[in-house]
Amino acid sequence: MAYIRKIGFVLNDSPFSLGVEPNKTLLSVLREDVGLTSAKDGCGHGDCGSCTVLIDGEPVKSCLVQVGKVEGKRVTTIEGIGTLGDPHPIQQAFVDVGAVQCGFCTPAMILTAKALLDKNPTPTRDEVASAISGNLCRCTGYKKIVDAVLHAAVLVKGAPRKESHAQDSTVVGKSVPRLGAMEKAVGIAKYGADLSMPGMLHLKVLRSPHHHAEIASIDTSEAEKAPGVVAIFTAKDIPGQNGFGIFDKDEPVLADGKVRRMGEAVALVAADTVKAARRAVGKIRVEYRPLEAVFDVSTALREDAPRIRPQGNVCFTRRVVRGDVEKGFAQADVVVENTYNTPLGEHAYLEPDAGIAYIDEEDRVVVHACSQSIHFDTREIAAILGLDVAKVRFIQATTGGGFGGKIVNVGFSGLLALAAHKLRRPVKLVTTRDEVFLTTVKRHPFEMRYKTGATKEGKIVACEVRILSAKGPYTVYANGVMTRAATQAVGPYDCPNVKIEATAVFTNGPTCGAMRGFGSPQVTFAMESQMDQIAARLGIDPLELRMRNAMAPGSRVATGQVLQAPVPFRDTLLAVREHYQEALAWAQQESGEHVRRGVGLGSMLFGIGKTSLNNRSQATISLLQNGRVLVLCGASDVGQGSDTVLAQIAAAELGVPYNSVDINSTDTAIAPDADYTCASRQTYYSGNAVRTAARALKEKILSASSELLGRSSESLIIDRGHIVVKGSADKAMPLGELARICAKEGIPLAADGSYERATTRLDENGQGDPYPVYVFGTHLAMVEVNTKSGDVQVKHIVCTHDVGKAVYPVGLEGQIEGGVAMGIGFALTEEYVPDKTRNLRDYRILRSTEMPEITTIFVEIPEPQGPQGAKGAGESSSLPTAAAIVNAIANATGARVLELPATPKRVLLATRNNGR
Amino acid sequence: MLLPKFELLQPRSLEEATTMLAESNGETRVIAGGTDILVQMKWRKLRPSRLVDIKALEELRGLRWGQDHLRIGALITHREIETNQRIWDRFSALAEACRLVGSFQIRSMGTIGGNLCNAAPSAESAPPLLVFDAQAVIVTADGKISLPLEDFFVGPGKTLLQPRQLLQGITLPYPPARTGSAYLRHSPRNAMDIATVGVAARVTLDEGGATCRDVRIALGAVAPTPKVARSAEEALRGKPLQQEFIRAAARLAAQEAEPITDIRASAGYRREIVEILTERALILAGQRADIAP
Known part of the structure; x- marks a missing residue:
């Protein structure tokens, strides 16, 4: 006892x-x-x-x-x-x-x-x-x-x-206090694990110890008798469809007959205490019949390979073909061919997935937990429980980071909902860090064969790319990741002849899904490495080579889409030029024994929004009787700052003080669907939805006041929360007073807005318009390489990003700096090795002492369709850093690292093989 | 993350502590700062049924600057060492190593005694203590014994300590004049990580400042226990502190290392790093000796 x-x-x-x-x-x-x-x-x-x-x-x-x-x-x-x-x-x-x-x-x-x-x-x-x-x-x-x-x-x-x-209304481009920041700083923000309810039960999950096995039997009888145990659920207890996913509902909530990866959920225990639940998990007897497991692409694609899925082991292939690559290579004076490899990556968001679920007063199953896709999750959960979607409600708890890992995280939230629905009691599930490493989706590992041809003038004329990815046993985001990788594989360069094929292959490794960039960090590393090798072969400066091939208005991306102005890629190159020259001079200076300095560039393009899919965002804004403005828009803020940006846009459009705007983005019962937080889409899509709603509300406000004040609505404006007659300094009426009068009169002061931009489906050659707008950027890395130990020290990263308009500059800067940190990790330290990487000790995300100096430069050329001219920036910053670093290593030593992360050992090997 | 069940004993005196340890049946472990043992218990690598918390034992506390030696109590934290200017002045390598342990939070809790008793081959404090000819003071049921720290380590995670014994502290003789020391390590990242290689060097110069009168070199993370690189020391002792001799010593140190391959680094890579770090540590220690009183 x-x-x-x-x-x-x-x-x-x-x-x-x-x-x-x-x-x-x-x-x-x-x-x-x-x-x-x-x-x-x-x-x-x-x-x-x-x-x-x-x-x-x-x-x-x-x-x-x-x-x-x-x-x-x-x-x-x-x-x-x-x-x-x-x-x-x-x-x-x-x-x-x-x-x-x-x-x-x-x-x-x-x-x-x-x-x-x-x-x-x-x-x-x-x-x-x-x-x-x-x-x-x-x-x-x-x-x-x-x-x-x-x-x-x-x-x-x-x-x-x-x-x-905070009291201004013209706050776009100003660094206002972030919404919710002080609540987090004083410790009252509630994350999933901080929530509790009276009478709540605790959940624990039994997970597969096998990579691939048939489940012969599950015996829960002993576990059910264990003290404190209330219920044990297995696949047979799922009332609706035992599957979820964005493209294919093929990932089970609880394994049914078979496990296809280690860590797959097999049974769920609900008990009075965490301890009782964990003990009971240990008492469930599962008889497995292990099957041959496959981890690498080449084995999985063999004729005689074990079938991981009935349809075969090819999950998805995207082809993008334009022009004629053979003709292109015939014109080329140099052809560079390489195979690049990138590892499995873990988001390593700091908050392990956690939350509670319960039945609310309207008989809805409520999940109150971390998420970056609340409306999508309700639809998935409704299908799993066999309920109408109106009977499911998701409330996003304060969420400690996502980076793509908390989209479609129904393998977690589905279990919460299942237990609450079956037991009709509050339940809580808190995953441990080890479970997060074992079970959540990972970044797709890529093997990329690149063949790139250029004329001696430095014009890229052909690019042939073959991408293969061992993606684990379930589809998740494979179609999106492979399509984005393929459409962006040749980077921000106008290349007339491309042939790209990207295939995701089912394996028994960790399930791969979305992680900041959806396949684009991988191809950016490869393509930008190609660029520098072409530059070296032709004796052209790497910055100059990028300038010569840079996309401009009228250029076509690999899918044939014609870019409309503005296309500020060259502007990002010009913005780093001065820093680049200084860096080259720095690299020439004395740097100590065995230490060589190098400078490298990496550039990128990134399409905003989900590839060729619906991206509609909706928002509702109302003016309340206390004079405050309430924005409802279900765009999940997972720390990136969308709540703040949306409040700024609303304040600016309406002419009300920023600190009079409240937002609810967390509750599906209140906030309309604004789609997932992914693909850098919230500022652009939800920002536009908020702008549309704000403009409609403004019109209603002005027309109501025009009647009250007996003036034409054209003669009135809203200024800092008051109706003001144009040209006069007098504040005619505070908005709160207007709202109170309108409430008496029964005039609603609320308006809806929604936003969608047409994209087209890609044809069998991957041709079409997959994104409404693209962002561009260039990073410059200055590194020191120790040629004896292979250690690489990143000294300085200069990053320039085309952002349209920096709505919330300090937030954007912080996001970019975080992206750079993740990019450096991708370049040098982060690698998930199944069975070996179990926690944050083994998976090395950067620590404060490892950060270089970072200089961020915004290129602000307003996007005509963007809210206040803004585009999106969530992912772009983590794309080009790794390429810039690897190019800088090559610049320092002559050694070309083709496989990430560039660990000291790999750098040392590359230096010995092809260094100077 | 829950801890396995255990019984907690909090002795108020050394005698009480040794009695508790002597009476132990089943798995009993000593806990001081707890920064290592609790992690191992959470991983279920250790499941002691009893923990004897020695944090209250006055005899294990404190730094004592004696006539000819410094006594460091086993309960002294890494933070207490890294913030002590006198230790920086006389035993630079030790302060340098303690500054590299874990993080601010870990250094505030973790003790030097714990670091040594865990006997990790990579323990940061061990190589510097070895180069300063540290003696381990052990409390047994029959009284105290003192033995060279080098003999204290037996294997990975293993020390000479018997179940009913405690490490009371460490004594360090004051190094002679014109002595300098340094500790360098290589690890996958520069904070909160375990060393892949650690090297401590101590150099005592002669009156003229050109010749290496005495030298000690110790290696961490490259053998089952922290290890003194004897042949490297031999090669440099009495020689001028010049590049060719330093390099020769570094090469010998690399040969003396017995590294393994694990998730952090391969054996071959570790050997190369031993050579680089030994060279750098000797140069740094030499420079410090040159400016020492």
């Missing part, structure tokens, strides 16, 4: 005592027994630092502190240093500087920063980076966090705050 011991400590300056099981960690006592949820459980093994609290003023990882150790000590959580109404200067600085994105790491970062500043009130950048190196962040690239700590150091001394623009 568990025994309880009384322990006493000082919690946030108040004496506190409680009875606890001494084998608990401080983290679980704080979260479960005390009820303070600001310290987060991001990994459970001390790798991520999200659980940091202070003990006697020193930061500790509370997941590694056994609770008995705090007897008599002072414990400080984020709740103890500031509140929403009275934040600590560090919290204020994090919000003002834009250091908060998904917010999952934020309370821990702030506490670590506090421990540093308490001892060292004037730290250097390096000292800050070093102090927070035990705290992982996946969103920001750490730059804004270090900025915030340095800013806090001066705020503590009484320096004035940065200008906030």
Whole structure:
């Protein structure tokens, strides 16, 4: 039996005592027994630092502190240093500087920063980076966090705050406070694992230990008798369709007769406690008959390969053919041919998937959990439960990052819904970091054969590309990933002859799905590597070669789509030119023994929106009687900042103060469908939907006021929340008053907006118009390579991005810096190896001390169709970084790395094989 | 992530602690900072039925600057070492190594005694302590014994400690004048990661400052235990601290290493890194010796 011991400590300056099981960690006592949820459980093994609290003023990882150790000590959580109404200067600085994105790491970062500043009130950048190196962040690239700590150091001394623009209405292009940022900074934002309900049961999942096996039998009888167990579900308990997916509903919620990958869910236990549920999982007896498992493409495509799926092992192929490549190669003076490889990638969002589900007062199954696709998830869940979609409601909890991994995450939310529906009781499911690594979708590993031909003048005349990807046993996003990879495989270059074929192949490896860029980071790495090798062969400067082939208005992409102005690719190249020249001079300077400096470029194009699919977003905006504006738009903000951008667009279009706009983007019962947060589409599509709704509402407001004031509506404007007569300084009427009068009169002050742009389906040769608009960008990498150890240090990344209009500049900059961090990881450190990579210790996302200097340059040429001229930027920043780094390594050493990540060993091998 | 069930014992004296350890039947482990053992317990790699928490034991605390040696209590945290200027001045390599352990949070909790008793081949604090000729002070039921730290390590995760014994601390003789030291490591990333190779070097120069009167070199993560590179030391001792001798010593150190291949690095790569780091550590230690009083 568990025994309880009384322990006493000082919690946030108040004496506190409680009875606890001494084998608990401080983290679980704080979260479960005390009820303070600001310290987060991001990994459970001390790798991520999200659980940091202070003990006697020193930061500790509370997941590694056994609770008995705090007897008599002072414990400080984020709740103890500031509140929403009275934040600590560090919290204020994090919000003002834009250091908060998904917010999952934020309370821990702030506490670590506090421990540093308490001892060292004037730290250097390096000292800050070093102090927070035990705290992982996946969103920001750490730059804004270090900025915030340095800013806090001066705020503590009484320096004035940065200008906030919160009361302005002309806020597009201004760095306003991010919506929800302070709630995250003071620890009151609720993520899935922070939610609870009275009487709630806890869920645990039994997962397949085999890569490929038949399930001969499942015996749950012993587990059902275990103490605390309420129910156990298997495939036979699913009332509707046991399958989900965007293109093909082929992924089971619970395995039915067969498991096709390790970690596949086989049974679900609901019990009174997490412990009871976990114990019961161990008592379920499953008899498996192991089948031969296939992991690589060449084996999977063999005639005699075991069939992973009845239809065969080819999942999906996209061909894109334009012109005649043979003719093109005949014109070429140089032909460069290479095979590139990229690894499986893990999103490593810091919040492990978690949430609760229950039945609400309208008999709906409600899932309240992390997601980046709430409306889609309700449709999938309804099908799984055999319910009408009106009987399912999804409420997005504050979500700690997604990067594509929380789209179609019905393998998680479906289980929650199933248990709540069957038991009609609240249930909670919190996945562990290890489960996230084992079960969630991964970035598709690519093998890419590239053959590229150019004339001696440097004109790319032909490109032939063959892409193969071992994608695991279920389709998920394969069609989208392969199509985007194929359509973007030749990059932002006008190449008349292309032949591209991209095939996803079923295997028994991890299921691959969407991850920031949908196949485009992989092809960008390959194509940009080709460009530099062509430049070297022809003796043309790499920047010049890109200029000579750059797409311009009227150019055709590989699908034959003709680009309409503006096409600001050349502008991004011109924007880095000066930095490039300086970097070349830097590389010539003395750099130490065995250290060589190099400079490299990478460029990209990226189509906004889901490829050749419907992308419709909808929004509703109303003016309330308190004068505030409510935007309803189901565009999931997972930390990237869409709530803020949409509120800015609404404020600017309506002429109301930014801080008078509220948004609900989280509840499917309230906010209309704005499609998934993916494909960098929310600013463009949902921004346009909000703009349309705002304009319609503005018209209603002006026409109502024109009647009330007896003036023509053309003579009235809305200015900072008031109706104003044009040309006069008088505020005729506050909007709240108008709303109250209209409410009495029964005049509705609400309007809907929706937005869709026609794209076309691609024909059998991949020809058509898959995207309404493209974004372009160029990154410059400056690296130092140690030729003895193979270590690569990225010193500086300059990135220029065509963004149309930077609506929320500090947020956009933060997103780009985070994309760069992910790009550096893709280039140098990140590799998921099934069975070996189990957690954040093995999968190396960048830490603060590994970040280079980053310079971000926006190229702002307004997109005529974009809301306020904006396009989209969620993914583009993580595309060209890896290519720029690998090209810089080649520039430094002559060594060409063809396989990512460019680990020291690979760099060393490449240097020995083909280096100078 | 839950911990397996265990019984927690919190002795108030050294005597009580050794008695608890002596009475142990079944798996008993000592817990100090807990930053390593709790991870292993969560992974279910360890399932001790009893944990003896030694954090309250006064005898295991504190730094004592004696006549001719420094005593470091086993409960001293890495943070206490990395923030101590006197240690930086006299035992640079040790402070340097402690600064590289884990992260701010881990260094605040994790103790030097824990680092040594876990006996990971990659333990950061071990190579610098070896080059300073550290002695391990062990409390047994019959009293204290002191032995060279090198003999303390037996294999990966294994030390000489018997079930009823405790590491009380470490003693470090003060190095002679004109001594400098350095610790360098290579790891997949530069924070919160385990060393793929760690090298500590200590150089004592003669009066003229040209000749290497004494030298010690120790390697981490490249053998079953932290390892002294004896033949490399021999090769350099008494020689001028010049590139050709330094390089020769570095080559010998690489030969003495007995690395394995694992997820972090291959054996061959580790050997190459030993050579590079040994060379750099010797140069750095030499430079520090040159400016030392």
